[in-house]
Amino acid sequence: MVSDTTRPNPTNRRFLEPLHGNPVWPPPIWLMRQAGRYLPEYRATREEAGSFLSLCYSPKMAAEVTLQPIRRYAFDAAILFADILIVPDALGQAVGFETGEGPRLDPITEEAGLKGLDPEATGEKFGLIFETVQRLRQDLPGETALIGFCGAPWTVATYMVGGQGSPDQAAARSWAYRDPSGFQKLIDLLVDVSVEYLSGQVKAGADALQIFDSWAGSLPDNEFGRWVIDPTRVMVERLKARHPGVPIIGFPRGAGGSTAEFVTATEVDGVSCDTAMPLCAMRELDELGVAVQGNLDPLLLVTGGEALDRRVDEILAAMKGRRFIFNLGHGITPPTPPENVTRMVERVRRSG
Numbered sequence: 483m484v485s486d487t488t489r490p491n492p493t494n495r496r497f498l499e500p501l502h503g504n505p506v507w508p509p510p511i512w513l514m515r516q517a518g519r520y521l522p523e524y525r526a527t528r529e530e531a532g533s534f535l536s537l538c539y540s541p542k543m544a545a546e547v548t549l550q551p552i553r554r555y556a557f558d559a560a561i562l563f564a565d566i567l568i569v570p571d572a573l574g575q576a577v578g579f580e581t582g583e584g585p586r587l588d589p590i591t592e593e594a595g596l597k598g599l600d601p602e603a604t605g606e607k608f609g610l611i612f613e614t615v616q617r618l619r620q621d622l623p624g625e626t627a628l629i630g631f632c633g634a635p636w637t638v639a640t641y642m643v644g645g646q647g648s649p650d651q652a653a654a655r656s657w658a659y660r661d662p663s664g665f666q667k668l669i670d671l672l673v674d675v676s677v678e679y680l681s682g683q684v685k686a687g688a689d690a691l692q693i694f695d696s697w698a699g700s701l702p703d704n705e706f707g708r709w710v711i712d713p714t715r716v717m718v719e720r721l722k723a724r725h726p727g728v729p730i731i732g733f734p735r736g737a738g739g740s741t742a743e744f745v746t747a748t749e750v751d752g753v754s755c756d757t758a759m760p761l762c763a764m765r766e767l768d769e770l771g772v773a774v775q776g777n778l779d780p781l782l783l784v785t786g787g788e789a790l791d792r793r794v795d796e797i798l799a800a801m802k803g804r805r806f807i808f809n810l811g812h813g814i815t816p817p818t819p820p821e822n823v824t825r826m827v828e829r830v831r832r833s834g
């Protein structure tokens with residue numbers, strides 16, 4: 483946490499300041515899924531690419547869609563355009579994206595299925611992602627930080643085991659209950675591969691990392707330590723040993739009352755809070771010594787108007803003077819009018 487990781491930020495990238503222990507105001511701002519279907523220029527590049535995965539694996543086009551929201555809104559950070567399911571795809575569990583339907587994988591539901599996964603095979607596909615990062619570091623404005631990312635082992639496992647997104651992640655949870663030692667092998671493999679993947683992104687030019695645990699909230703508290711906290715803690719420990727100055731943000735979505743324990747046990751430098759996290763709880767997280775990121779409801783960006791303004795002001799007032807990064811509680815949704823994003827960014831930047 484801060485006492486271990488604070489160091490001067492050798493760049494002029496304001497986004498990094500709260501993560502190194504220094505509050506800055508107005509707070510830095512970026513948005514989860516800031517590249518995406520709400521932008522007409524994204525839809526055009528996506529169409530040119532043909533499929534979602536060809537977009538992810540084309541360094542030129544993936545860099546282009548990463549830059550699009552930076553050109554429009556001058557966010558303080560860009561996030562590499564890729565997906566958390568690149569990891570299973572590169573391991574050999576082919577991922578398909580059906581338009582409008584989300585990802586589809588051939589499910590792995592027991593230990594024997596792990597034989598089909600090959601960490602040695604990830605090089606070619608990971609190499610394309612690292613090339614995107616390299617291009618981005620060259621093309622981004624000097625003051626814009628670049629965030630690399632991956633899915634947390636638990637969340638990636640929910641897709642690998644379920645074969646698609648699900649409302650309750652029942653397939654992964656039931657393997658974990660039925661055969662914890664077999665499921666542990668899948669988690670351990672994802673820890674190893676994800677550390678290499680993130681380390682490669684740092685070597686290629688990422689300034690900070692975010693680990694997305696979008697389904698952390700589906701586990702009861704007696705399972706949360708083993709499948710959410712432990713894998714993330716090990717990843718943070720290994721990444722810090724290799725890249726001591728590179729801050730790591732955790733996003734244990736839905737973790738609620740277990741979030742403080744997540745922060746202390748994993749030693750992340752920042753925690754991204756979902757929409758349901760009370761602002762008073764976000765202040766308590768700051769008091770643990772981490773930067774706090776969040777947590778506007780993405781639906782307010784669709785609604786716009788005074789309801790949007792009011793909540794932006796409430797969040798800013800609650801977090802003023804803290805190590806805070808303005809963001810959403812989850813990703814931007816496709817119906818978001820781009821001008822509502824402009825309105826919000828201006829309001830955050832004008833806040834004194």
Ligand code: 1CP
Nearest residue numbers: 514515516517518561562563564565566584647694696813
């Ligand atoms: O063009 C399209 O139609 C594809 C939509 C899309 C996009 C724009 C998908 C499919 N992934 C992405 C990009 C993406 N995904 C980014 C890029 C950078 C940015 O934020 O701008 C990132 C960080 C992600 C991460 C991701 N993918 C998460 C974690 C964050 C979250 O939203 O909870 C998850 C769960 C995924 C899986 C995924 N990929 C795509 C979809 C539709 C989904 C969700 C599937 C489901 O659960 O049903």
